[in-house]
Amino acid sequence: MRFLIAVLVLIVGGLVVSCGPTHQAPVVSEAEEAAEAAYQERRAFQRWHGQHVRVFNIWDRLAAANAEFCPEKIPAVGWWVSTPGGVSETLRGEYVRKFGGGDIPRITYLHAGGVAEKAGMRAGDQVVSVNGVVLAIGWNGQMSNWRTWKETSPLKVEYLRGGKRRLVNLTPVEACKFNVVVGPETTVNATASIDTISVSVGMLDFLTSDDDLALVIGHELAHHTEGHIAKKMQNQVVGAVFGAVIGAAIGLPGLGYSGGTIGAMAFSKEFESESDYVGLYYTARAGYRIDGASELWRRMGELDPNSINFGSTHPTSAKRSVALSRAVREIERRREAGEPLVPKRRHPVVEKADKGDSFEDRMN
Numbered sequence: 606m607r608f609l610i611a612v613l614v615l616i617v618g619g620l621v622v623s624c625g626p627t628h629q630a631p632v633v634s635e636a637e638e639a640a641e642a643a644y645q646e647r648r649a650f651q652r653w654h655g656q657h658v659r660v661f662n663i664w665d666r667l668a669a670a671n672a673e674f675c676p677e678k679i680p681a682v683g684w685w686v687s688t689p690g691g692v693s694e695t696l697r698g699e700y701v702r703k704f705g706g707g708d709i710p711r712i713t714y715l716h717a718g719g720v721a722e723k724a725g726m727r728a729g730d731q732v733v734s735v736n737g738v739v740l741a742i743g744w745n746g747q748m749s750n751w752r753t754w755k756e757t758s759p760l761k762v763e764y765l766r767g768g769k770r771r772l773v774n775l776t777p778v779e780a781c782k783f784n785v786v787v788g789p790e791t792t793v794n795a796t797a798s799i800d801t802i803s804v805s806v807g808m809l810d811f812l813t814s815d816d817d818l819a820l821v822i823g824h825e826l827a828h829h830t831e832g833h834i835a836k837k838m839q840n841q842v843v844g845a846v847f848g849a850v851i852g853a854a855i856g857l858p859g860l861g862y863s864g865g866t867i868g869a870m871a872f873s874k875e876f877e878s879e880s881d882y883v884g885l886y887y888t889a890r891a892g893y894r895i896d897g898a899s900e901l902w903r904r905m906g907e908l909d910p911n912s913i914n915f916g917s918t919h920p921t922s923a924k925r926s927v928a929l930s931r932a933v934r935e936i937e938r939r940r941e942a943g944e945p946l947v948p949k950r951r952h953p954v955v956e957k958a959d960k961g962d963s964f965e966d967r968m969n
Contacts, residue, residue: 650699656787656809658714661685663819663893664802665716667826668780670891674830680760680777683719686710686732686740704729709765710740724773731765783829785822793908795821797828811908817901819893824884831883833876877919878928885932886948889940895933902926 665683672678688710692700704711709731715722732740760775783802788794790805797803802825804818812818828834889895906913906922913922920928939946 646695646699650696650703653696654703654713656806657685659809659815659818660785660787660804660822661714662716663815663822663891664785665719665780666891666893667819667823667887668783669778671826671830671887672779672781674887675781675783676830677782678779679782681719681780682721682760682775682777683716684712684721684726684732685714687713705731707731709733720775720777724775726762726764726773727766729766733763733765733770735760735762737761781826781829783826793905795825797825797834799834802826802829811904812901814897816888816894816897819888819891820884820895820898820901823888823891823893824880826887827880827883828876831876831879833880874918874920878925881920881925881929882932883948885929886936886946889936890946895936898933899926899930902929 665681668675669681688708689697689700689706700713704713712721712726712728712730712732715726715728734740760777762773762775764771764773782800784800785802785804787809788796788803788805791807791810792805793807793811794805795803795808802822804822804825808821809818812821885895885898902922902925906926909922912919915921919925935949936946
């Protein structure tokens with residue numbers, strides 16, 4: 606038995622040796638690898654930070670220019686505050702090197718020409734409190750205690766710079782209350798959920814123009830202001846109940862799930878077309894160029910040729926391109942006529958006096 610084991614070891618050893626590499630690759634020392642890793646981490650952080658700054662700059666303009674259409678609003682001062690804990694472990698070292706460490710939230714982004722920047726605040730400042738309330742940072746780096754501030758009142762901000770305590774009064778502007786995040790997906794996509802707009806890394810790489818990116822974010826904002834997410838959920842519930850009732854009657858208990866899926870897809874294409882149209886107005890109101898909207902969807906068609914003539918939940922890229930071209934001309938005519946840039950409703954009615962009503966309630 607020992608002899609057989611020895612022979613087997615020799616055979617396996619010979620096979621391993623014979624299947625190994627046949628060329629000598631350059632030898633890299635641990636120090637060289639560590640230096641290269643540090644360089645790549647710096648580049649990765651610069652890219653990560655640049656992507657967020659780009660999205661936040663566009664969002665700040667859109668959110669302030671279209672606050673009147675948003676059912677919920679927040680006081681905005683044009684900053685983004687976070688702590689090292691809100692950054693991935695790989696990028697945390699670069700974050701600390703650029704902005705500093707500690708548990709007190711730091712400003713990592715300032716909107717150009719925004720309230721905070723005009724008041725002299727800088728990136729790296731540590732925000733201790735606002736109106737005497739210690740700043741609370743959520744998992745995604747956004748302020749989770751914004752409800753403690755009143756929209757119309759000035760904010761007394763206590764902050765640290767170079768270890769010295771400072772005070773400044775900021776008068777915020779009204780802005781749409783939605784979270785905006787950069788998603789890690791490499792696919793070209795942007796989504797709107799109940800309270801969040803997400804733009805993928807793939808979309809940022811695809812859209813090199815801020816005007817085009819504003820069109821995409823404006824589209825997602827329109828999903829929120831027009832109540833599409835809630836309507837889809839309601840349609841899903843109705844479809845599920847209807848399907849369950851029919852399924853029970855004919856002996857197919859799983860029909861409720863199918864009914865919910867069908868219900869959720871009801872008016873899906875119409876919602877997308879409405880968001881294209883309304884979002885185009887939002888983009889124009891924020892001061893971005895919209896004359897490239899039609900070309901954007903031609904590029905989308907190039908990216909996904911199947912979308913040119915077929916769309917299950919979205920209109921075809923061909924239809925969206927033509928519709929947006931017409932909408933651009935409509936907005937240009939209204940600009941020339943000095944008319945307010947407000948999207949046209951099918952059945953406009955007199956606005957209610959109650960300020961608590963949403964824009965959708967007022968116009969439907």
